[in-house]
Amino acid sequence: MEYQGALHGVRVLDLTRVLAGPFCTMMLADMGAEVIKIEVPKKGDDSRQFGPFVNGESSYYMNLNRNKKGITLNLKGRGKEIFLEMVKKADIVVENYRPGTMEKLGLGYEDLKKVNPRLIYGCVSGFGHYGPYKDRPGYDIIGQAMSGLMSTTGWPGGEPTRTGTAMADVLAGLSVTIGILAALRYRDVTGIGQKVDVALVDSAVASLEIINQIYLVEGRIPQRIGNRYESTYPYDSFRAKDGSLVIGAANDKLWQKVCELMGDPDLAFRPEFDKNYKRVQNHEEVKKLVEAWTMTKTVDELVDALLAAGVPAAPINTIDKVVNDPHIAGAREMFIEIDHPKAGRMKIAGTHIKMSDTKPCVRTPAPLLGQHNDEVYRDLLGLSADEIAALKEQEII
Amino acid sequence: MEYQGALHGVRVLDLTRVLAGPFCTMMLADMGAEVIKIEVPKKGDDSRQFGPFVNGESSYYMNLNRNKKGITLNLKGRGKEIFLEMVKKADIVVENYRPGTMEKLGLGYEDLKKVNPRLIYGCVSGFGHYGPYKDRPGYDIIGQAMSGLMSTTGWPGGEPTRTGTAMADVLAGLSVTIGILAALRYRDVTGIGQKVDVALVDSAVASLEIINQIYLVEGRIPQRIGNRYESTYPYDSFRAKDGSLVIGAANDKLWQKVCELMGDPDLAFRPEFDKNYKRVQNHEEVKKLVEAWTMTKTVDELVDALLAAGVPAAPINTIDKVVNDPHIAGAREMFIEIDHPKAGRMKIAGTHIKMSDTKPCVRTPAPLLGQHNDEVYRDLLGLSADEIAALKEQEII
Structure with missing residues (x-):
């Protein structure tokens, strides 16, 4: 019998690449949603080129894209029509392009809403989809710097310091997931979809809220104080x-x-x-x-x-201790083994959200590029084998 | 007309204190849920004592508890019965006590499920509700240290460094919110509630997943490398x-x-x-x-x-720049003004999850201790003014 997660029956079209967006759709997939990851034909998600590699496969990609189906599609021309057909059958679209990219393709939220008013459209970007800086490129380091997070991390007399992980990406990925799930509830009740717009910078600012109050109330600019906290010692x-x-x-x-x-x-x-x-x-x-x-x-x-x-x-x-810790890796299953068709048996991150009745879990490894083309285009859109072959021939998929 | 958020009609009983839990219920409240914060009579949430203060009111508390109703209740004896009556009428309970605390009160998830099988029970703790370390105390700094986050933050040759905000708390607060909302979807579809168990340590480990792959695949322990990243330069x-x-x-x-x-x-x-x-x-x-x-x-x-x-x-x-930035504070409304009955007009954090149809917003300031006792005990439980007065007299509320 197929696994039933909390989000069983929810279909997600996933246009995201690299980290913040894929982290969101990974959580949705771990919790049982059907996530169809749509990648550029031939090339795929940029992170397929990011190490470390196992038998030539990116562990970066394999970690963040488990439980997803993978298809390829060029979003222009005939590919655009195909995408719109899929949107009609989807609950959620998630993307993390620079703002305006989807609009240029004629696939912005306003366009998609016309073919499916029940759709929830989640997007992650550096600065968000409105505001004077919306067109600025926004990588993780930009989010950590602009938000004030770096200015408060580090040692007295030392330099502003970034967090040792892509924290702005992670915070934004978590936050857009919250917005999408709240919007899903609203859609289920009212039938009305909406757009959820989350920025790396905003998400990092939200993580600082107590620190921000020091300035807002006292007018004092919070400094770097190493590992101690302002209010208590030791x-x-x-x-x-x-x-x-x-x-x-x-x-x-x-x-x-x-x-x-x-x-x-x-x-x-x-x-x-x-x-x-x-x-x-x-x-x-x-x-x-x-x-x-x-x-x-x-x-x-x-x-x-x-x-x-x-x-x-x-x-x-240190990370070697974490990965081998009997509580973290053992009881809490924060590292689990999967079998990947090319990489073989390997360890990836488990899910950190523990649910008693619908346990989130890893059911399938990350897809090879276009692995589910036949299945998705046949079962979801009803295309014939000949039609699918023609799309491949024309490099539309 | 009353504001309708995405979570309008969802009732949350909020037993949380300080940061991780209140951050979760703050987001639920910002998105329209009715959050009833339950505090210890006379004393309240510990964070009411945390600075900075405005006219004697904690800005820490006021920031994290806006949009919530505040009642007082002693969870023992008659207070326990009252709590169980409220559980029957709630969708969600959230707590961030040390694991076992609610069970000792006879109010663990298994107890609450008996009176309301549709209930979603969200909990945040240092190490989670199962596993060998579950009884260890877990503050933010413990989560940042145990998870490996500190070991990878900082400078070559320098010391492990914590993030300048209570990042493990924030990550756990975001993560439990995701689990609660996914569980809500499942409950709406199936009628079955469940427990969502999120640990600070697990949440911080999840934030490191690409870093963890460096060790899992290459056997190399990730080091502190300052502000550069492993794979690209400058x-x-x-x-x-x-x-x-x-x-x-x-x-x-x-x-x-x-x-x-x-x-x-x-x-x-x-x-x-x-x-x-x-x-x-x-x-x-x-x-x-x-x-x-x-x-x-x-x-x-x-x-x-x-x-x-x-x-x-x-x-x-630096934080002064963030708080006055035309994009962050202006267009993205990451800092907004509210009127608090004691603190007066002040700025708190806005919400970072931007939704096009049901805009999350701040409608009411954080409650004074017990401010909504009369309203909640009368309207939700149907208690008379005399009964409420007697409960106050007996210091049950």
Whole structure:
């Protein structure tokens, strides 16, 4: 029997490439939607050329495009007509072109709405589909820079720092998924579709909202403060013998427990450290004292002792630790094995949204370029084998 | 007429505190759901004590809790019965307690399902509701550290670095919202509710998926590489006369345009720089050459010239620039003014999910503690004024 996910029966036409858009449609597919990824004939999604490669296949692509069907289609001429036929049978279209691209093809939301007013149109772009900067190119680094995220990440005296992943892309991919699903609910109730417009920059700005309040209320420009937080201490990273860990002693009681573990319970009550606000003021001194202790032990020893005493703590994991962690990779299934027809058996990311009744899961590997052309053009549009062969011949698909 | 959002008619009981959970229910409320925030009598959400403050009111709280109704309720004894009555009339419950807390109260998902099998139960926690680490405390910094995010953020030779916002909280808040909305679709179709379990750690791991592939495929542990990316150069930050900017010259053609702007078009074709992979190898030298040019001009001059030449570029904005930007704050309405009964007129974050037909918006300021007790207990549960007064008297609400 076919797997039934939460979004079973929802059909998505997926024009997205690279990261932000494919991350959205990956989540929709993991949750059971039928996602038909439409790629440029011969070439496909740019990310098919991005490493690392397994037997010549891009793991970047294979990770983000599992559970999707793959077809090829040139969106001009006869291909445009074919696309519009598919739109009539779809619930959702998602694209992450530069704003205006779909309009130039005659396939903007207003065009698609005419053939299917129930359609939900989700789009991700650097700056969004309206506003003075809408035509600017928008990559992840642009989103991280423009939004203020980089300006608040890093160390005092150091340079603005980007997050070590394409975070603006990820935030936008998550956010457009939310908008699409809310629009789906509205469409189910009212029969009316709509456009959901999400920008990398807006999404990164939204992630900063507490930081923004510091400026909005106090007029103070938030600075880079390393790994500590503005309001509590010691809630920071500390070096150990063999790496680093974080300790989250967010209140006086937890601080007292840290001092007990350090073998100096009286330290907690010294007048310059006894209240949280004083520790925030004297954070440099507190860090030195705590680090004098942590530097004498291993990360594992420290984390075990702190957790046993009820103090929030964790190792600062490198990726090899994460990928092999019994909780993360084991129980939470954040890395899973699939079989790919060319790459063979490989590990990709699992899904991080755990649902008790309709468990999101990986059912099929990412498609080869045009792998589902015959199936989709036959079953969805009713084209004959001869017609499909002619489309291939003319390089329309 | 009352505003109709995409989620109009959806009722949410919101037990969340501080950031990850409230960020989820904020988005649901912005999109039109009726969110009833349930707080501990007398004390309320911890974040009511978090600065910055406006006339004694927390802007942290006011930002994340706009559009919500606020009631107080002690979840033990008679309060538990009252909560279960409300669950019968709700579509969604969201909580971000440590796993097991709701079960101890007799209000875990299995308990709530008995009184309302259609209910969707969303929960956010540090490590999720199952797995060996489920009982560990999980703050944002724990999520950023455990997931590998910190290990890949920062500078070569420098320390692992956290993102300048509570990114693990934000990612989890976005992710649980996706799961809840997918579950809502499934519930609408089948009548069956379910539990959506999202962990800070899992959410941060999911944000790293391309980075994880570097280890999974190549066995290489991804390092901190500052602001450049692994696969393309110059795609990095550069210092200018008066600040820093980012340039995203992701291919040979864009690199040639940068060299033209630098007044040295031949540089683009020098054998050590003519192909992208060579520039990645020689990124230190390329950075020096480009920075020798950028250091002679202002950020604005550089960004204008680069954009005019079609090269992706942006200033690394500080928060004051973001909050006053004509695109971000203006056209995209990422900062909006509201009137709060105590704080007065103030600016909070707008919503970053732009929907054409049911525009998410801020209709009401965050509630004062217990502000909607009378309204909710009367209209939703049909309690009399005397009954409500007695509940207050007994400190149940």
